[in-house]
Every structure is written in structure tokens, then in C-alpha cells.
Amino acid sequence: MKEKLLLIVLIAGLAACQSRQKEIESIEKIPYQYRSSYHFAPESGWMNDPNGMVYYAGEYHLFYQYYPDGLQWGPMHWGHAVSEDMVHWEHLPIALYPDELGYIFSGSAVVDINNTSGLGSLEEPPMVAIFTYHDMAAERQGREDYETQGIAYSMDKGRTWTKYADNPVLNNPGVRDFRDPKVIWNESTSKWIMSLAVRDHVEFYSSPDLLTWTKESEFGQNLGAHGGVWECPDLFPLKDENGEEKWVLLVSINPGGPNGGSATQYFIGSFDGHEYQVQDAQTRWVDIGSDNYAGVSWFGVPESDGRRLTMGWMNNWNYANQIPQSGSRGNMTIAREFVLNENILKSVPITELKDLRGQGTSLDVREVTSLDQESFELEMKFVSSVKAPLQLTFQNESGEELLIEFGNGLVKVDRSKVSGNSFSEQFNPVLASSFDSDIYEVRVFVDRVSVELFVNNGSLSMTQLMFPSAELDEVTFAGDVEAIDEVVVYPLSLKTPR
């Protein structure tokens, strides 16, 4: 009997290896065209949300929802990469594997400098990851309490991890959606605060030691957008243009975004260590493109730097499992800094991205200009506000076109003439948003499969995917070109391989 079992296990193992080998072979045949060049993507496999973003000892850590053995969502691990500048990334081994308590869903990481957890020492503080365990077997059995929160710690700068022996540290009270813990240290109460997405609201928990958690309050059941389930919250303080400290709460929602499917909303308010109060009931969006989801901010950025830094998953659950790919599926957005100005959470591309720039070329906006590269940044400055609409068209020899249009109180991105839209009926190629302010500056980041648009230093950001069959290597301008002062295009490329 034992031998028979062993044989079955061996045959099953061999079959799995063969199918993985086939997948790798077919991956190798896929043209490189759908791989971004300067955006973060795993080397192979599936990626969704950024997780555990933490800065420590000169390194930005990026963990992420990862399924290494396939190109669609599957048993979730935490992939891992580090960077000194959030631009050049070094891939590291998988940090967390699923175990008998479940898949490892989204969450955050902190450095426990005061060793409140006792998992390290004052001399060697532990890095602690706080994540959701998603128990698939329990879900299949029809139970409601299949999501719990667990922790793991690392004593070697995130290279290896030990799961805490007494997981879960926060049990499920009987709600189906109970996930994505984002933990911060709250100075005023000297406690850790966890924001947790619970179906249609956020719950705040506090802890002296990361090991025991007490519920403080709930927020948002009757506020903001509710077209879908709430996910990936993030609560953090941020000073506005007058130096006044406000508390921003990010909440991703799926579906129910302004372009259908996934998007991230935010609230502005105050937090007293126990409860969150909004200053108004307006629904605001971090990014009004179709493909920026589950973004949260880095923990532990030194005060001497002072920035609130973020990255999102450049995708949308409406079609994430179907997007054309070249060996890995899923990219992050470029890193951005959140800046609070006149009650708008601006997303400003981080200054480090300028290191990617090659020689800039000033364009003559009256001519068709050849760009000669597929990954670039275009920067436009204006002499006066745009009156009649102004159109920018990126095109290629095959007649494919990406159109960006500003003016008349609108910003529009039209990918309907880019090929490769047919992978999903839910992919909506034309996106538009009202924008009433005078436009003084526009930056466009293109990287083969994506276009990220920032207007007026990130007052409006619009992130979306596209899948042209060949590089869009020419640009033309039409409409109110008189308003343009200068257009400079920079080739962008990484100095070291990712």
C-alpha cells in the first residue's frame, strides 16, 4: 500500500514538473514586447498587490502578492525585491510561502525598533510582517471566518523569515472579508495601529507589541464609494501646504472604481489614536486611470527624507488574469510621492526617476517627431492655459495610435486605436475625467505596455495599460499648440538590470 502511494505521489510530482517545464518553454517563446522596461515586474509568474513596503538600513523593500508557478492568480506567496532608489530593483528569494493556515494575502511590514514584540532585541530590532492568512479549505467548506491575521519576523534585513509560533494574532469574528492589515506606529499613544479592510468598512486595532490586538473603532460604512468590497487600507499623517497635519486614509475598492473594476479612493481627516474622523464627505480618487490598484505607502522612511512614498499594482481585477504578457503577468506603477495640497492628494513621480533619463530632446510641436524608443518620458510646459483641446498622438507605422487630449475641462486617454485590446470585453479603451484647473505642466511616462499621465505636478494622475503590437515611436501635436511653451522627451532606461 505504502509503495503504491509513493508511486502515485511520484507520478503526480513528475506530471507537475512536466507541465511547469511546458509552461516555461511556452514562456520562452513569447515575444518580449509585453514586458515593461523600467517598471517593477517579477522575473516570471503572477504578481498583484505591493505588500510589506518598508524602508530599513538604506533599502526600500517591496514584497508583493506572488504566484510563482503560473501566470494567473493562484496560491499566494510574498515575493520580494529591494532597491536603494525605488527604481533599480534586485530580485530576492520568495519571503513567505503559504502554509497550513492558508495563503499569504496582502499586508504590511514594520521595523520594531524598540523591540516591543520581543522577537528581536534593542541591538537587533526585528523586521515584522503582518499579513492575512486566507484559508482556502475553510472557504470551500462554506465557513465565514477563513481570513485571519498572522505575523512573521526577520532578523536579517528581510532575507529570511520565521512565522510566529502563535499565529494567528488576530482571529476572525465571522466576516467573509477581513484582510490586508497595514500597521503604523502611532506616536501620541505609543501603540501600533492596524487598519484592516472588513467588507464595506475599515476597522482600526491597536497593540502595544504587534502580538495582541484590541479593536478601537470602525470607519466608513456610510462614506465614500461602495460599489464593491473594501481592500488594502492605509492610514498615515501628512502635512498640507500650510504645515497642518492631516490624516489620509487610502481604501482600495473592487469593483466600483470610476472606470469600472478596481481603484483606490482616499479620505482626508483626523485620527486621535482611536477613531478616524473625515473633514468632509467627498469621494476622492488617488488616480483616475483604469490601472492603479492596492497602492499603500512605505513604512519607516527616515524623517530626514520626510516623503510619503507609494507604488500601486498597475492593473485592474476586471481583466488582470487575461492581460497580454511576456513571461510574467503584472507590473507595479512607477514610485510616487504623496503630497497634500488644497485637499488634493497629489501623486508626484519620485525625483529618483530622473536618473533613468538619457539625453533630452526639445520637440518641434509643428512636426511629426520620431521618438526612436518605446520607453520614455515626455515633459510639457505651457505659456498659457490650454483653451481649445490640445491633442498628443503617439503612433507607429502600423497605424496604431494612443491619443491624449487636454482642454475644455477634460483630460482624455484614448487607446481605441492601439491593437491588443481584445483580450477582455471589460477593457475600456477610452478614459476621460473632468479637470477644471488651468494646466501648466504635463508629464507622460510610457513604458511599452503602460502610459502614466501626471498633470500639474500630480494634481491629476491617470495610469493605464496598453498593448501595441510595435513601439509607438512617433508623436504629433494638434489643436491648441500655441499654448505650449516647451516639450522635451527623454529616453528612459535602467542603468543596471532589474
Ligand code: FRU
Ligand atoms: C487586492 C486583494 C487583497 C488580497 C489580495 C489577494 O488586490 O484582493 O484584498 O489580500 O488581493 O491576492
